[in-house]
């Protein structure tokens with residue numbers, strides 16, 4: 001599959017003084033961030049901190065009240081119409097609830113990610129070429145679920161459905177993947193399988209991943225940069241090792257002991273990486 005090569009240097013994404021107000025509530029408050037290409041970035045913080053709103057503004061599912069978002073030199077806050085639709089394909093979203101069409105089979109769900117890559121008449125009629133089907137099957141193979149291609153999506157487990165959603169994101173040929181609490185509804189085993197799939201997207205394909213996570217353990221295990229958000233503001237930005245328990249206590253407030261207490265249960269980051277990279281190529 002042809003995945004576009006990323007710029008070797010410079011910032012991929014530049015978020016400049018971005019804010020979002022909902023009535024009297026400031027969900028994101030004057031956030032500025034520079035994101036380099038190729039990273040696996042975790043956005044962490046307690047419930048209601050503003051993580052989802054921040055991610056959704058990057059994809060333009062939510063419009064900022066003020067500020068700018070620039071991707072590869074293009075101001076995406078000003079995009080409209082076809083340009084906006086193209087941007088949304090380039091910035092693939094992964095959602096907590098998978099967002100698959102439950103009654104359609106798995107392969108068709110993945111093919112939906114190709115809509116922007118086929119001529120309009122074929123896209124309207126959903127006439128998929130053999131090449132598109134091969135691309136979709138190959139993406140399913142990446143995550144060890146090609147055998148489920150003919151099944152209805154709603155018959156799959158949560159972990160399997162999320163891997164289908166990740167395969168769909170991959171066939172979009174995205175320049176960045178935005179995952180909004182992708183494992184929040186999964187059990188620990190499926191959590192690991194799905195996080196490994198995202199790690200593979202990042203390490204094998206070199207696609208930048210920004211992932212909202214409530215769990216500090218997961219963020220420390222999988223991410224190479226953490227951005228801590230509290231009350232809509234960035235209160236930490238650095239390597240996982242630099243996030244001390246004291247900083248985490250500030251970040252999570254009353255939830256801190258819950259969040260910190262689980263750290264011992266997670267696999268070592270290198271083990272997670274080795275697992276992800278040993279998935280079928």
Ligand SMILES: Nc1ncnc2c1ncn2[C@@H]1O[C@H](COP(=O)(O)OP(=O)(O)OP(=O)(O)O)[C@@H](O)[C@H]1O
Pocket residue numbers: 022025026027045046047048049050051052053054181214
């Ligand atoms: N559409 C909306 N209308 C009104 N308020 C909203 C809306 N979306 C988010 N908010 C509010 O903005 C704040 C930040 O919400 P957001 O969902 O971004 O936080 P979060 O860190 O992702 O939390 P969670 O993990 O619980 O989703 C919260 O107080 C939330 O209630």
